[in-house]
Amino acid sequence: MLLQTGGNFFFQKTCIDFSANINFLEVPESVMQAARSGLVAAVHEADGPEGTLNEHVAEQEGVRPEQVFCGNGASEVVRSLVQALKPKKALLPAPGFEEYIRPLTMAECSVTYYYTKEADGFRIPLEDFLGQITQDTDLVFFCNPSNPAAVLYERTFIEAVLKQCEAVGAVLVVDESLLDFVELAGQMTMKSGHMSRFLFIVKEFTKMFAMSGIRLGYGLCGDGALAARMEEGLLPLNKVSAVAQRAGIACTKEREFVQKTVCETAKEREWLLGRLSEIGIKAVGAANMIFFKSRPRLHAFSIMRGIMIRDCSSLEGLEQGYYRIAVRSRSENEKMIEMLSQWQDQPAG
Numbered sequence: 001m002l003l004q005t006g007g008n009f010f011f012q013k014t015c016i017d018f019s020a021n022i023n024f025l026e027v028p029e030s031v032m033q034a035a036r037s038g039l040v041a042a043v044h045e046a047d048g049p050e051g052t053l054n055e056h057v058a059e060q061e062g063v064r065p066e067q068v069f070c071g072n073g074a075s076e077v078v079r080s081l082v083q084a085l086k087p088k089k090a091l092l093p094a095p096g097f098e099e100y101i102r103p104l105t106m107a108e109c110s111v112t113y114y115y116t117k118e119a120d121g122f123r124i125p126l127e128d129f130l131g132q133i134t135q136d137t138d139l140v141f142f143c144n145p146s147n148p149a150a151v152l153y154e155r156t157f158i159e160a161v162l163k164q165c166e167a168v169g170a171v172l173v174v175d176e177s178l179l180d181f182v183e184l185a186g187q188m189t190m191k192s193g194h195m196s197r198f199l200f201i202v203k204e205f206t207k208m209f210a211m212s213g214i215r216l217g218y219g220l221c222g223d224g225a226l227a228a229r230m231e232e233g234l235l236p237l238n239k240v241s242a243v244a245q246r247a248g249i250a251c252t253k254e255r256e257f258v259q260k261t262v263c264e265t266a267k268e269r270e271w272l273l274g275r276l277s278e279i280g281i282k283a284v285g286a287a288n289m290i291f292f293k294s295r296p297r298l299h300a301f302s303i304m305r306g307i308m309i310r311d312c313s314s315l316e317g318l319e320q321g322y323y324r325i326a327v328r329s330r331s332e333n334e335k336m337i338e339m340l341s342q343w344q345d346q347p348a349g
Helices: 029-041 053-061 074-085 098-106 126-131 155-168 224-232 242-252 255-278 298-304 330-345
Strands: 068-071 089-094 110-115 139-143 171-175 199-204 217-221 283-286 289-293 322-326
Touching: 029 242, 053 068, 053 242, 068 074, 068 224, 074 098, 074 171, 074 199, 074 217, 074 224, 089 098, 098 110, 126 155, 139 155, 155 171, 217 224, 255 283, 255 289, 255 330, 298 330
Parallel strands: 089 110, 089 139, 139 171, 171 199
Antiparallel strands: 068 217, 199 217, 283 289, 289 322
16 A cells, blocks of 8 residues: 655645654754764764664663664664564554554565544453454554554553463564654653563654764664674664664753643644644544544645645545644644635535
């Protein structure tokens, strides 16, 4: 299946890009400076006197350095995980983040979808989902918050899923790439200093620090031996560059920036949800994304008016008319509401 991913390069030059969940506060200057220093370091070595990226990530996340695996974006981290585990069967909720499909397909892993329902707000019913995790399940993927449906799950929900995975010997992959945008992320994250060996958490710097051009993601492994196997499977040219390593280390020090982002994002998300309701669009939001249903062809309508949104009709489990937008600055959000108000005034059909 061809996927329409967010952040189309051509339309980025001509449209306000609401299609990708990128921090509207943009790249912190400290991260830009660190990336520049990485260009100099690349002539010699990636690691500087301040320590390795793995060490800094481990300190930030409260785990051991040997539990950290860094890669060129979240997709590369998942690819390395699949390559190391060689699973035969994976379970994925749908709709969901489908960049996992390619590495699973390349590994000849059978994919089973668990279809959530619009009537339930695309929320996974726990007991029924647990019943799908059986002895022949090798991998279970879970996004928190779910993407694109913007459903936020409590830690107790995911702990129940992990318990079932442990019972059957499956690895639970929890994608927390957008959780850092959530106000109570610390109460919902599955990371801890004593993670289960059946748990693997995916995170990335790309979205929070608006550095799509510097691909950098990481995984937190309950099983340190798994992280070592993933590292051994990397080709030399696939290792994280000096530029990305220096930028990533700078990111781990930007706690005030993260806190500011969480506050500003929450304020703008609630403003957007309120205005959407006023113009007759029922929407849900979590982290820095908003999900809603409207009429088909809104994507083309928005591009003609200088705004790019994410058409979700290509995702497994969704039909035409579902859309996701990112939370951006107030001036940009006002333009989004203006465009959607015009759309609402258009005759149907």
